[in-house]
Amino acid sequence: MVSIKEVAKLAGVSIATVSRTINNKDRVNEETRARVRDAIAKTGYSPNTLAQNFRRGRTNFIMVVLPTIGDPFFSGVVKGIQAIAQQKGYSVLFSETQMSSISSDEFANLLVSRQADGMILLATMPPFGMEIISQKSERLLPIVVGCEAVHPQMRHLPSVHIDNVAAAREATAYLIAHGHERIGFIAGEKASLLTKDREAGYRAAMKQAKLTVQEGWVVEGRLTIEGAVKATRGLLNHSTPPTAIFCANDEMAIGALHEIRAAGLKVPDDISVIGFDDIRYSQAVDPPLTTIRQPAEEIGEKTMYRICRAIEDGVMLTAEPELVPHELVVRRSVARRA
């Protein structure tokens, strides 16, 4: 591989001058600059990025950690992230935890090893290397949490997300306002803060309306279609089955829709369903799904902005959570109770 040395020799200058020419930072005579550029072209030189990273102590990478690559909800968030990243000159890389099956070690490695200049955690907090983050929070790279509240043990991390409990309360209240009193909840992962918040919102709304949550009305759906199918089956077989189901995300709502249909029932005539996230499939299923929309792109942009500021200022600014607005989008999967 051709290195800076050979460029310098060919151009008849020192390597320092070549470096300066490349990085535009320092003043170099326009004439020498031209000579260097010629030499670069002739030799086909391109700087060794590994050496640059090493020397500079930074990589210009932002690492985004998310539960799984194939999740349509993150499309929007990622789009927002990319937009700002491009504008600021960062490259974005993704790392998937495979639903938290990632070893805490690998995560720690990423964190400490500085192969990225900053890190965005999207709905992937649970136990997830908390020890590491909370322990030596000093020499670590900037972290921002997106899409969910941060775990109480590491309140020092900034975050950007909607008010999940308020949104879930709203969704539940919407069902209640339609006359439903027996409302089931298909929860997500036990470990996930995000889905715990949504469950809390559901329970709060029920309580506020003086409705009881019967044993067996809250059931785990593991955030997957298959999980939701099983969960729905359970709900339908309940001794006093719900007349409406609130799913902690749209993926599961789609599973619920499917299973209800398979049971020979109609949504929303026999049973109402409401989801969460407003993924792109939700408008296309039958019936189109009433759900809570998160401003995904905005979340992405804001997390990225905060990372950038943290990197540039070299210091973690305020760790306060930044709330963004959610929105109930009404489609056709909820009806007044018969």
Add this chain to the structure above:
Amino acid sequence: MVSIKEVAKLAGVSIATVSRTINNKDRVNEETRARVRDAIAKTGYSPNTLAQNFRRGRTNFIMVVLPTIGDPFFSGVVKGIQAIAQQKGYSVLFSETQMSSISSDEFANLLVSRQADGMILLATMPPFGMEIISQKSERLLPIVVGCEAVHPQMRHLPSVHIDNVAAAREATAYLIAHGHERIGFIAGEKASLLTKDREAGYRAAMKQAKLTVQEGWVVEGRLTIEGAVKATRGLLNHSTPPTAIFCANDEMAIGALHEIRAAGLKVPDDISVIGFDDIRYSQAVDPPLTTIRQPAEEIGEKTMYRICRAIEDGVMLTAEPELVPHELVVRRSVARRA
């Protein structure tokens, strides 16, 4: 940051010995080894990865480039990749091209800069830095193409994929076997080889059955739900509308289903629909989608295996495409023509 030097001092050895201890490669007396380990623990030392990368000239990263993060089809492929990667000690990073809006520059940068030891291109070939790859194919890092055939201009790249044209032919033939003669095709991106192959398969099947493809029966859907909705509307308004629609992927098939329903028609009674990929939503929509399944996980595993071999042997082995089997999965979106 604590460096190897301080560990060496504390342990009373040279930095060489510390390095040897860490990397296990060379012989170190068990006793000194213990001392060094103690010192490492005491100082909380962890090696500077940037320096290691620089020195070793490798990063242990595999970069996976895909069109978009939120695409459920890639879940499976990625799962396969991750499995092998973990087993071989690589970390996997993802980079999304945002549907080929990525600058060729950025791609070239990744390619040349060796920030990864190998690269997997998933359905993202089109123009996409072909110049670079074909030009100086020497000093580049190993590349394997997954999910689609390689562009004729760079036949030297290995690839792993199904026979897209055969599969599409099969899907079309399945419709024909059900009595359909007016069959529409919703194509993907113009630029994408993958969808061009599928279109070729469709046309081949029509030709073989001596059916003509009328003007306006092949329409672009841009691989998105919205694109497919528009495309379907066009098809339905055609002077001689198709009785069956073949969509180049399931995402679009879901869009088609939706638009057909919106037009007051029934699938499959009035119109049959067949998709491609078998994403997880396809079984949950109404009606469940008949489609072509790709062995996604297997594709992932095989691409990763080839990358590993290429890296380890330091040489690109055979560039022959490796074909994996596809499978028609029959559900309920296709019926005999009325």
Add this chain to the structure above:
DNA sequence: ACACGATGTGAAAACGTTTTCCTTGCGGCC
């Protein structure tokens, strides 16, 4: 005429590893 700041450049240090090349000590073999 002289000091001084601005400008352009080179020599060399520095970054933290890994690796090469030596040196040392020691046990076994002739």
Add this chain to the structure above:
DNA sequence: GGCCGCAAGGAAAACGTTTTCACATCGTGT
């Protein structure tokens, strides 16, 4: 007892940049 070989580990080179420091030249204000 001298020689050889081997295990263990140290000193220093090497990797390719960026950056610091110093120096030379030149124009300018006194």
